[in-house]
Amino acid sequence: MQHTQAPRFDRSIRPLLLLTLWLLLLVPATVLTLAQLPLFPWMPLDGATAEIVYAITFTGTAPWGAISAAAVILLAFIRLSHPQAIKLLLALALSLGSSLWLNESLKTHFNEPRPNVLFLAEHKLLDTDDFYRLHKGDRRDVMTVLFASNASDLPPMSPRVANHWQQEVGLSFPSGHTLFATILALTASWFFIASGHWITCSFLGIWALAMGGSRMLLGMHHSQDVMAATALSLPLCLLGILLASWLGPKLFRTRQPQSD
Numbered sequence: 001m002q003h004t005q006a007p008r009f010d011r012s013i014r015p016l017l018l019l020t021l022w023l024l025l026l027v028p029a030t031v032l033t034l035a036q037l038p039l040f041p042w043m044p045l046d047g048a049t050a051e052i053v054y055a056i057t058f059t060g061t062a063p064w065g066a067i068s069a070a071a072v073i074l075l076a077f078i079r080l081s082h083p084q085a086i087k088l089l090l091a092l093a094l095s096l097g098s099s100l101w102l103n104e105s106l107k108t109h110f111n112e113p114r115p116n117v118l119f120l121a122e123h124k125l126l127d128t129d130d131f132y133r134l135h136k137g138d139r140r141d142v143m144t145v146l147f148a149s150n151a152s153d154l155p156p157m158s159p160r161v162a163n164h165w166q167q168e169v170g171l172s173f174p175s176g177h178t179l180f181a182t183i184l185a186l187t188a189s190w191f192f193i194a195s196g197h198w199i200t201c202s203f204l205g206i207w208a209l210a211m212g213g214s215r216m217l218l219g220m221h222h223s224q225d226v227m228a229a230t231a232l233s234l235p236l237c238l239l240g241i242l243l244a245s246w247l248g249p250k251l252f253r254t255r256q257p258q259s260d
């Protein structure tokens with residue numbers, strides 16, 4: 001397979017470019033957090049805009065998030081050299097794998113309710129403490145019953161958004177969707193930047209930024225959840241890249257033929 005060619009850039013500026021991309025992703029949620037400007041319930045949840053926002057969040061929701069990651073890896077094998085694509089695959093596996101453990105550990109430690117759950121509690125539709133004492137399956141059952149019996153007390157929302165509220169019943173801090181999207185965007189950009197594929201890097205950055213926005217607009221996360229996830233993404237990204245650079249040659253070293 002022939003790989004597309006693009007202008008290459010000096011390796012010495014690659015860390016600066018990655019840092020710049022990370023800061024651009026970090027600024028919006030940081031500003032919203034410092035200004036204490038929540039995005040929920042700013043947007044109607046039953047219109048075309050809500051459907052577009054949900055479509056963005058859908059690309060990071062399990063199991064479809066795996067398809068998003070697979071699409072980026074496939075693009076890497078098309079546009080990058082084979083060794084670089086292999087390194088990208090390994091770096092993503094390491095950084096995303098570690099992020100899953102860290103995300104769940106932090107959620108359990110901080111025990112922060114989601115904005116939509118706080119909204120329902122403010123309207124006397126459930127008790128936050130009682131809700132989060134339940135296992136996830138039981139929380140989903142509570143939400144399903146609530147939507148079936150108190151539909152008139154809920155804000156109007158599309159069937160997809162309503163189903164998302166009923167299925168996404170975990171804790172809030174940090175945002176797992178944002179952590180996934182920013183790690184994927186930053187890690188992939190590290191390799192695409194080196195080959196000068198700026199359009200790909202720009203698209204990944206916009207997608208990661210939109211992912212964080214979608215989580216806030218749908219009432220799934222506070223701005224500080226998105227800010228923290230974005231902040232964590234860079235060290236996890238770098239960890240994956242460094243380990244991939246170290247492990248790659250060891251794992252994929254070709255065997256030298258033994259002399260007689």
